[in-house]
Amino acid sequence: MSRYWSAVVHGLTPYVPGEQPKLAGLIKLNTNENPYGPSPRVLDAVRAEAADTLRLYPDPGSDRLRAGIAAYHRVGADQVFVGNGSDEVLGHAFMALLKHERPVLFPDISYSFYPVYCGLYEIAARTIPLSESFEIRVDDYLEPNGGVIFPNPNAPTGRLLARGEIERLLAGNPDSVVLIDEAYIDFGGESAVGLVARYPQLLVTRTLSKSHALAGLRVGYAIGQPHLIDALNRVKDSFNSYPLDRFAQAGALASIEDHAYFESICAKVVASRGRLVAALAELGFEVLPSAANFIFTRHPVHDGAQLAAALRERSIIVRHFRNPARISAFLRITIGTDAQCEALLDALKAIVAC
Numbered sequence: 001m002s003r004y005w006s007a008v009v010h011g012l013t014p015y016v017p018g019e020q021p022k023l024a025g026l027i028k029l030n031t032n033e034n035p036y037g038p039s040p041r042v043l044d045a046v047r048a049e050a051a052d053t054l055r056l057y058p059d060p061g062s063d064r065l066r067a068g069i070a071a072y073h074r075v076g077a078d079q080v081f082v083g084n085g086s087d088e089v090l091g092h093a094f095m096a097l098l099k100h101e102r103p104v105l106f107p108d109i110s111y112s113f114y115p116v117y118c119g120l121y122e123i124a125a126r127t128i129p130l131s132e133s134f135e136i137r138v139d140d141y142l143e144p145n146g147g148v149i150f151p152n153p154n155a156p157t158g159r160l161l162a163r164g165e166i167e168r169l170l171a172g173n174p175d176s177v178v179l180i181d182e183a184y185i186d187f188g189g190e191s192a193v194g195l196v197a198r199y200p201q202l203l204v205t206r207t208l209s210k211s212h213a214l215a216g217l218r219v220g221y222a223i224g225q226p227h228l229i230d231a232l233n234r235v236k237d238s239f240n241s242y243p244l245d246r247f248a249q250a251g252a253l254a255s256i257e258d259h260a261y262f263e264s265i266c267a268k269v270v271a272s273r274g275r276l277v278a279a280l281a282e283l284g285f286e287v288l289p290s291a292a293n294f295i296f297t298r299h300p301v302h303d304g305a306q307l308a309a310a311l312r313e314r315s316i317i318v319r320h321f322r323n324p325a326r327i328s329a330f331l332r333i334t335i336g337t338d339a340q341c342e343a344l345l346d347a348l349k350a351i352v353a354c
C-alpha cells in the first residue's frame with residue numbers, strides 16, 4: 001500500500017500464477033506446461049533471430065506469423081490477432097469487446113484470470129454455477145448479458161463442452177460477444193474456429209503455451225471475424241504496438257508450420273492421460289472426464305490440501321485451489337511424461353496407504 005497508488009490499484013485483486021519453483025529436481029505438475037520440448041525447428045528459428053537485426057523493432061503486425069496461423073486454421077489473415085500469451089489477448093478482448101452496461105457471464109469454477117480482468121477494467125461480472133457434475137449448462141447463459149466467456153475444455157475441471165452446445169449458445173446469444181478460450185483444445189476437443197464464419201459474435205482464443213510446448217515464448221492468438229479483430233488491434237495499438245518480439249514471431253511461426261510435431265506430442269500426452277486416469281481410479285480416486293493436459297481429481301478420504309502438501313514433501317508439485325469450497329477436495333494435476341506419472345502414482349500410493 002502506498003499513498004502514491006491510484007484508486008484503481010488500491011482496488012485490484014491480482015491473479016496469482018502457479019508457482020515456478022527455483023529448486024532443481026522437482027516434478028512440476030502444477031501449471032499445465034508440456035513435458036516435452038518444442039519442435040527442433042522452433043529452436044533453429046529462434047537461434048536465427050539472434051542477429052544484428054535485434055537493433056530493429058519487430059514487425060508490429062506479426063504479419064508472417066498471422067499468415068501462418070491463418071493458413072493452419074483456413075481463415076483469412078484479417079481474422080487473426082496475436083499477442084504476448086493468450087493472457088494478453090484475453091485482456092485486450094475484455095477491454096475491447098466485453099466492457100458494456102450488462103455483466104459478463106462466466107462459470108463460477110473457471111480460469112481465475114477472468115475476474116481479475118473485470119476488476120482491472122471495471123467490468124461487471126456474474127458467475128454462473130457449474131452443474132453438480134461440474135458441467136457448463138448452456139441454458140444458464142441465455143439471459144441478456146455483456147458477453148460470455150469460458151475455457152473449452154474448462155479449467156481447472158478439464159470438462160469439454162460439445163460443439164453442438166456451443167452452437168446452441170451462439171444461436172441463443174446473438175447480441176453480445178461469446179469468447180471461447182481454447183487454451184487446451186488440442187488435447188481432445190473439437191475447436192469452435194470452424195463456427196467463426198457463421199457467427200459474427202464469436203471470438204476463439206488459443207495459446208502456444210500448452211500443446212506447442214512454448215510457455216516460455218509467450219504467444220497466444222485469437223480468431224474471429226475482422227470487425228472483432230479490428231477492436232483488438234485498436235486496444236493493442238493503444239497499449240503496446242510491439243507485443244511479440246523477433247524470437248517469438250519466428251519461433252511461433254516455425255511451431256505452427258511444424259504441426260506434425262506438436263500433434264505428435266499432444267498424442268503422447270493424451271495417451272499418458274488415459275493411463276494415469278485408469279491407475280488413479282484403481283487407487284480409489286474420482287477423476288473428472290478430461291479433454292485437457294491435466295486432470296481434476298479427488299480422493300474420498302484424503303483432503304486435497306493435505307495430499308498436495310504430502311506430494312510436495314516428495315518433491316512433486318500439483319495445484320490445489322482452496323476456493324470455492326466445493327473444489328477444495330480436488331487436485332489439478334498436469335499430465336507429465338510416463339516416468340513423471342509413475343513417480344506421482346508411487347507417491348500417491350504411499351500417501352493414501354497411511
Ligand SMILES: Cc1ncc(COP(=O)(O)O)c(C=O)c1O
Binds near residue numbers: 032084085086219220
Ligand atoms: C484457461 C486458460 N486460458 C489462458 C491461459 C493463458 O495462457 P498463456 O498466457 O500462457 O497463453 C491459461 C494458462 O494457464 C489457461 O489455463
